[in-house]
Amino acid sequence: MYRSLRSEIEQNRKKHGYTLSKLGELTGINPGSLSEILNGNPPRAITIGQLDTLAKVFGHDPGWLYELYPEECISEGRISRPRLIPYLIRCVEVGRKDCIEATVPQMMENPKNIMILFALAEQLYEKGQRKESVPFYNYVIENEKDSYSDHFVMSQYRLFRVVLGTNAEENWENVIRFSPYRNRLPENYQLDALFQLAKICFALQKWERSEQYADELRLLADTVYRHELDRMKRKKKGESLKTERHLVYYYGLGHLYKSVSLEMQGLYEEAKKYVQVYADLGWFELLDEDGRKEVERFKVWAKANSYTLEVLSGNTSIIEEYADYLDNLPTNEVLAGLNAIMKSANTYHFCVDEILERFASQIASFDQFTEAIGLDRHLRFRYQMAIYEFGKGRMERGIEETIYCLSLADLLNRHDEALTYITLFGWLGNLNKRIGNQNELGG
Structure with a gap:
């Protein structure tokens, strides 16, 4: 049976026994406007806001009849931008992905409508709905044949910014995908x-x-x-x-x-x-x-x-001065500084136990970092810590730091580095070998 937006609204109006006057009172929509929407020839277009109001009055969930709404926006190949963009935004907000996927192919029958999708993506992006903007930027990229067009290049840039996360493999793929377009952007971007x-x-x-x-x-x-x-x-x-x-x-x-x-x-x-x-x-x-x-x-x-x-x-004479300076910096700078100190300690073989004790509370808070740079610094710090602890003969601590490295590498999806951290356990083998040789000599 054929369903239309107006037949569904009419059925619900009659089901509840509402006159147009009563329905206008409940919705705040002028009864004359309701009459033109439902009975006009041609009928007056209904806004997505009015449809949402009717849904609420009739007791339906948000998104009611959205699958039928495109008939208000697209007619004989012509698109009403003032109705289409708010409709697609509402589809995003209420999770009607199916309606978006059904509407976009209709729009793309005319390639010029790609600018509507780009404008919608930009509107979502600027409102802070960046993840929600991704499908629309993808539509632009998939349908635009001119890779030098402003909206194509800008869509590539926006996707690059949105998709960046902590997964190393995905970030590298993102870099490879976007980098060829970097010089086509306006200078400010x-x-x-x-x-x-x-x-x-x-x-x-x-x-x-x-x-x-x-x-x-x-x-x-x-x-x-x-x-x-x-x-x-x-x-x-x-x-x-x-x-x-x-x-x-x-x-x-x-x-x-x-x-x-x-x-x-x-x-x-x-x-x-x-x-x-x-x-x-x-x-x-x-x-x-x-x-x-x-x-x-x-x-x-x-x-x-x-x-x-x-x-x-190798200038170890300034270690204490450096530590004093780090005392007044935020935690992310402390992490970067301790990274350098630990790497130097392992390279030039000096003790930094007092510095590690001094910054124990900051070190305990390094788990707070959740973005790529912070996680990478934290991983490199734990790697240097593992080398340091094993070098001091503190095997249990060395094992703990090595396991820490493996967990951070897993979090960053840098599994190719796992072998680097696993080889740290070689310290244990070397220690056991030395102990065995000493026992043989003692025997």
């Missing part, structure tokens, strides 16, 4: 994209790729800075480039990620050159209050990273 690429590759321990994106970020930030400075000095018309963070933030981050990527490759002296750049960015001429705050943050990071590079280079 490109700055953020390069920062995110450098950041996630750093968390994935792909130091050379992180360095590459940091280089691109440094070049772009410098180019944009010079352009903005020239525009300001020449008093050229037009708005300044709008970026998610102040321009000095991206300029500093390009140098920061360059330095830490070099650090992770053991190139400490070269890394120091880039730390010196972001240690004092007060010369930046486009600073406002937000920009000056960013400059101060970079000063703190530069000082901490200078200590890090000194310690890793």
Whole structure:
């Protein structure tokens, strides 16, 4: 039997014994408008809000008759954007995925309607409903043939930002999928994209790729800075480039990620050159209050990273001074600092038991990190701790730290690293061998 939106509404009205006047009173919809909706020739279109109100009055769940609503939005190939977008948003909100999947193919009979899907995705994204925006960005990507079009490239970027998580394998696939489009973005979005690429590759321990994106970020930030400075000095018309963070933030981050990527490759002296750049960015001429705050943050990071590079280079005389400095930093910076101290202790064979005791409460709180960078730092810290404890002959603690490494690697889906951590148990074998040799000599 054929069902239509109006026949269903009429059946429910009669079932409850409501006159149009009574129904108008209950819904707040003008009875004359109700009459035009139900009996007009042609009938007046019904809004999704009015349908929701009717559903409530008739005692139905949200999403009632949504499968029939597209007839209000699409007629003879023509689309009513003012009705379609609110309808699809409501489908998202009430979980009517089936209605979305049925409606999109009808829309795509005219390729121009792809802009409606993009506008909807952007609306959801800006409202903070980022996961909900994913299917619509995917529709744009799947249906747009021009990979250089603004909405195609922007959809790739939005997906890249939304999908980033803690799963290493998925993050790497995300980087591979998005990176070819990074240079097609407008410069303001490109700055953020390069920062995110450098950041996630750093968390994935792909130091050379992180360095590459940091280089691109440094070049772009410098180019944009010079352009903005020239525009300001020449008093050229037009708005300044709008970026998610102040321009000095991206300029500093390009140098920061360059330095830490070099650090992770053991190139400490070269890394120091880039730390010196972001240690004092007060010369930046486009600073406002937000920009000056960013400059101060970079000063703190530069000082901490200078200590890090000194310690890793073998300058153990500043360990206590470094520890005093870490005392005044937030937990994430303490984690980064202890990482360097532990790596140095294992490389140059000195004792840091007092420092570990001093920061015991912070170390106990490292489980709070749930994003990729924090989890990666935590994993590297536990790895250095395992080496340290085994080296001190504290086998039980070494085993605990090794198991910690394996659990964090599993959480990050970095199962390919498991063998690295399992080989730490070789300390036990070496210890048992030494004990056996001593027993034989004693015998």
